Amino acid sequence: MTGLIGEDKIQEIRERIDIVELVSSYLPLKRSGANHLGLCPFHSEKTPSFNVNAPRQIFHCFGCGVGGDAFSFVMRMEGLSFPEALRRLAERAGVEIEEEQLTPAEEQQRQEKERLLRVSEVAATFYHQQLLDDPQGAEGRHYLRQRGYEGETVREFGLGYAPDSWQALTEHLAGKGFEPKWARDILGLVRAGRDGRSDYDLFRRRLLFPIQDSRGRVVAFGGRVLDDSLPKYINSPESPIYHKGQILYGLYQAKEAMRHSETGIVVEGYFDQLALYRAGFQNAVATCGTSLTAEHARLLKRYCKKLLLFFDQDKAGRKATFRAMEVLLAEGLSASVVELAADEDPDSYLAGHTAEELQAIFDRARPVLQVFLDHCLTIHGDSIEGKARAAEEMLGKLRLLPSELERDLYLKELARRTGLDENLLKKKAGSRPPAARTVSKPAAPRPVAPPQQQPLRQAVASGREVKAQELLLHLMKVDAVWRQKVAEEKPAALFSDADRRAIAEGLIANSDEKGCLEEERLLNSLSESQKAILSGIIVKDDQVLAEDPLRTYEDCKRTVELGRLKERQLELAELIRQAEQNGDGEERAKYQRELSDAQKKTRMPR
Ligand SMILES: [Zn+2]
Structure with missing residues (x-):
């Protein structure tokens, strides 16, 4: 529904938004030289390292490396996609974005969604009022008070109460002039x-939990009985505004805390989430009666890197944990498992324990793969066959790990715990030797390559290399002469790192032509990670360029050459x-001679 927004529109929005004003609406900033300084909203810190630069309209944090332009800021702060951030800032700047790209059918869909959101909101307000002060809501208030919840939680989460009546909502909506089809059909x-x-x-x-999207708009409801009757919970069905695989209960209230702690807690139930929130763990969200989906994982990834899976301590909870593991690992999120005594859940635990005690349990949470390995070994038993089966299952999950390093660590542990040969496991896990580069004929059966032949390719540039490349970028930014020089040499010969290149x-x-830099067009052309790097360079004082620029240039060149030589050496060893x-x-x-040459060159002093 986002449609394509032209570059001129993006430009117009960019011109009308002042980043200092924008950031100030989220956190206090203090002027400091050319920059404004504040405490970074993306990591926790005591001394400010978050810079906002008005002339350049960018921000950068020297503590966590986050940075970019106004769009990047809103994307991170609000967990929005780029088109969403555009729309948000367009609204703020009063820039009209025509929806001319919408077909009549899309336009109708958009209007329908708006209508549905409105009906949901009116329903939520009605139920909330019932719980707050309607005589009919007394039973609901009594129930919550019994569970120790005060008005504060009720307001924060907009909790509601559906009275014991067949037509209360139906009549309320009719009274507001809504056609029956919206709420009903x-x-x-x-x-x-x-x-x-x-x-009817x-x-x-029932006690009602309004389910909100990440912007705080009510899209559905979960309802709980006040006694032991069944079903204990019912949820309103999926609709054009509610897809349960894409919504996490409590995310709207939790996102700030998630961002600060870089950690999210995932629980199963509404009351688990509320209990944690009340105990001061405000970074918790609940899946709404569904297992964690890849879309959930991507949503969580906007706000944090690590997750604590805090599910019921029973068989179903276990199963949910391992299912969540699969989607989280595949999305590159790290996850640990919170373990309590059998049959406990977060809500029941907090009913009898303090927040400090729970924190201690959180601190002991183990990585989910480790828990999974234990689990596999336990259920398959100690026989050779059982161990083999456990290993197979574990290997299946290890293939999901994006990090080769981590995968290797687990393979080691798996080998140790099962007594199976590590190299065999490695082969089965499909760990990839640098085969892509070899020139070999169809290979004769070959032994597993010794470790020194499998260095971590993806050469991670060292601190010094990164510094040289950033200095060179800085030079290029300030002075057209350096852009010219790099253009002649070709960036590939100077930048070993893809983003910096x-x-x-x-x-x-x-x-x-005149050698002027069109900074805004440049920013529009870069990815978010590239913007973050560039903002760091732009915010820096141009004084650092007093260092010998030619030396910087040569350093970069040498780094790339060294990288090439090292790669060639690996090829030669294989040849x-x-x-x-x-x-x-x-x-x-012949190859041996070339190898000795290459080795000599890499040892050459700078
Ligand atoms: Zn930061």
């Missing part, structure tokens, strides 16, 4: 009466091995 809050009887409310005599290319491409295998002495000698 689409949202399912009202059910159609049969055989000439009138429509879905929720009766892309920035260099952007600096060159967005330089006009030599193959020549040996084929008994080709001449080839072998």
